[in-house]
Amino acid sequence: MADIRHSIQIAAPVEDVFRLTAAGSGFLQWWAEDVSESDGMAELGFFRRTTVYRLKLIEALSPNPSGAHIGHPRAEWLCTTGNEWSGTRIMFDMQTANGGTLLSFVHAGWAAETAYFVSCNTTWGALMFRLKAAAEGQRMGPLFGKEGMGY
Numbered sequence: 001m002a003d004i005r006h007s008i009q010i011a012a013p014v015e016d017v018f019r020l021t022a023a024g025s026g027f028l029q030w031w032a033e034d035v036s037e038s039d040g041m042a043e044l045g046f047f048r049r050t051t052v053y054r055l056k057l058i059e060a061l062s063p064n065p066s067g068a069h070i071g072h073p074r075a076e077w078l079c080t081t082g083n084e085w086s087g088t089r090i091m092f093d094m095q096t097a098n099g100g101t102l103l104s105f106v107h108a109g110w111a112a113e114t115a116y117f118v119s120c121n122t123t124w125g126a127l128m129f130r131l132k133a134a135a136e137g138q139r140m141g142p143l144f145g146k147e148g149m150g151y
Helices: 014-021 115-135
Strands: 001-012 034-038 041-046 051-061 074-079 089-097 098-111
Touching: 014 089, 014 115, 034 115, 051 115, 098 115
Parallel strands: none
Antiparallel strands: 001 098, 034 041, 041 051, 051 074, 074 089, 089 098
């Protein structure tokens, strides 16, 4: 099995990063312009919906507002569609660090390191900077627009 991994420091509170990673409404701000959400499922449409990924939220450990330690905030999604994505997991783990949030990202469980895997690794790197910008209040918008890429 192969995994994609990224880590990025974000100058924003953990709560802000969590909101962007634990719900389809958060994905709208940095990942994809075409997102729908229902019953713990997020559906992301790409390239006029010629590609659609469905994700099921399997864990969302939100930041504890009282400050008591209950573990690091995290959001984990199970990919339920896609030739190479189906059965993989997308995990966002957050911890407070250096006055902001250290985000550790893993897209786990790929069957092999194919050319598509390598392409997705590159795309996830770009997406991490979109997520950082959204959490820090910058207006880059999602990488994937309804018509194409947003760069």
